Amino acid sequence: MKNLITTLLLLLIVAQVFSQRGTTNDSPAKLTDGISIAALKDEKMDGNKINMLAEEIGKNTYPNIHSLLISRHNKLLYEHYWPGEDQHWGNSMGMVPHERDSxxxxxxxxxxxxxxxxxxxxxxxxxxxxxxxxxxxxxxxxxxxxxxxxxxxxxxxxxxxxxxxxxxxxxxxxxxxxxxxxxxxxxxxxxxxxxxxxxxxxxxxxxxxxxxxxxxxxxxxxxxxxxxxxxxxxxxxxxxxxxxxxxxxxxxxxxxxxxxxxxxxxxxxxxxxxxxxxxxxxxxxxxxxxxxxxSFQPHVKHPGGAYGYQFWIWEDKVDNKPITTVNCVGNGDQRIIFDKEHDLVVVITAGNYNKWSIKKNSAAIMRDYIVPAAEK
The missing domain is CATH 3.40.710.10 (DD-peptidase/beta-lactamase superfamily)
Structure with a gap:
């Protein structure tokens, strides 16, 4: 009986973790860390598109995303964390409930x-x-x-x-x-x-x-x-x-x-x-x-763009319009993405280590939702 109760409790915890992948946050936390915050609408970001993105991440359309932070005009507009499989420098950590201080x-x-x-x-x-x-x-x-x-x-x-x-x-x-x-x-x-x-x-x-x-x-x-x-x-x-x-x-x-x-x-x-x-x-x-x-200048060309001082410069298209972004990139789909045209800085962390063929990755998140949400 004791083992059965323990098993049921574990199943409830796992179910709760996965159910949280569908939740969203309307606005980021205002802390004393020097980061200014604002509402999406205040900086002309389409909140409906961002909420749709969060739902797709929750459904794992964009697989195993752990955090998404969107800033525009130097203000943090959106911040959310999802649980997911993770690693510590190549060693599996299993399912991790990622949070702000993780x-x-x-x-x-x-x-x-x-x-x-x-x-x-x-x-x-x-x-x-x-x-x-x-x-x-x-x-x-x-x-x-x-x-x-x-x-x-x-x-x-x-x-x-x-x-x-x-x-x-x-x-x-x-x-x-x-x-x-x-x-x-x-x-x-x-x-x-x-x-x-x-x-x-x-x-x-x-x-x-x-x-x-x-x-x-x-x-x-x-x-x-x-x-x-x-x-x-x-x-x-x-x-x-x-x-x-x-x-x-x-x-x-x-x-x-x-x-x-x-x-x-x-x-x-x-x-x-x-x-x-x-x-x-x-x-x-x-x-x-x-x-x-x-660091942001294209010093050497590579397939898909150029390379700065340990920063990537990539060319892409959004709604058939060319776009250039500067990127900090890490294995597993870790990104800091700079979109100067729309004054966006986006942070994404994920757990897709050594999975290079995922099409719905951080670049797709920018292309499909974040850039289209940025109104001129």
Missing amino acids: LHDIRSISKSIVSACVGIAIQQGKIKSVDQKVFSFFPAYAAQDTGMKSALTIKHLLTMSSGLVWNEDVPYDNPENSEIRMISSPDPVGYVLSQPMEAPAGQVWKYNGGTTQLLAAIIERTTGMPVDQFAREYLFKPLGITTFEWVKYPGTTMPAAASGLRLRSRDLLKFGLLYNNNGIWQGKQIVPAQWVKA
């Missing part, structure tokens, strides 16, 4: 955070410029400073145009994946620097999390602080971000710069609003304005 894997959005830290370090004079040669920071690896590698600069790392041989085109559970090999290496930095060149630096874009790890290593070598501590002091504290986790490589104290950061969705929005306002937060310049501008 930390979430942001995976490769970590790269955009690292980029911001590079910009701050340049502003501080710790790094001279993006044109500094990579091997000038790594004298212990001077034996690798030969041939085409000698031309490598920080800018090549930022724009993923290093020319290094690298393979992240295979799944991350495949041992041939270069990032997995880097993570498994006793010397991740040395692993990246030892890769051969397949193209001259600056000519060909190729996705490479190893270059982000080199950027983090440069920050540590020039500031004396690992990237997680540097980010805490000079980026997160000024933004009022007090809770985060940066996963370390197994058996080390080295933060996984390319993919290991966990943040709350509202704190992702703060980062988005910071860049939407040219690096200013509450009247204070946190990231240099010129760095924000350079």
Whole structure:
């Protein structure tokens, strides 16, 4: 009898969790975190369309979405969280009841955070410029400073145009994946620097999390602080971000710069609003304005758009009209999406890790509902 009661209680809890996927919030919470809020209608957003979107997310039309935050004109207009299957840096967490204070894997959005830290370090004079040669920071690896590698600069790392041989085109559970090999290496930095060149630096874009790890290593070598501590002091504290986790490589104290950061969705929005306002937060310049501008510029072309300083620039169409968005992107469909034309900053977190063929993804959410809801 006791086991039967326990089973019934568990079934009720599960049913309640799934039933919550259909609920919506009319307006976000007004907190003391520096985020301004407003109603959808006050900023000319079609609330009916957003409610329809929430219903579709609740029905799993857009699968396993965990949070959706919509801001326009620098005001948070919509904020909602859904329960769903999740992971912690590749380890299953099962069903998670995501909430406002929940930390979430942001995976490769970590790269955009690292980029911001590079910009701050340049502003501080710790790094001279993006044109500094990579091997000038790594004298212990001077034996690798030969041939085409000698031309490598920080800018090549930022724009993923290093020319290094690298393979992240295979799944991350495949041992041939270069990032997995880097993570498994006793010397991740040395692993990246030892890769051969397949193209001259600056000519060909190729996705490479190893270059982000080199950027983090440069920050540590020039500031004396690992990237997680540097980010805490000079980026997160000024933004009022007090809770985060940066996963370390197994058996080390080295933060996984390319993919290991966990943040709350509202704190992702703060980062988005910071860049939407040219690096200013509450009247204070946190990231240099010129760095924000350079980060959003298309430095290297790739299929579907271009790449900035660890930011993606994508071309799309909404109602047969072209639209350009800048994106921070993480595995699993984590996104910060900047739509300058409509002055939108959108945060989406999800649990679709290593599922690359989902058509109803974050980009579809923008295309199908959010951009059409933004009235001119």
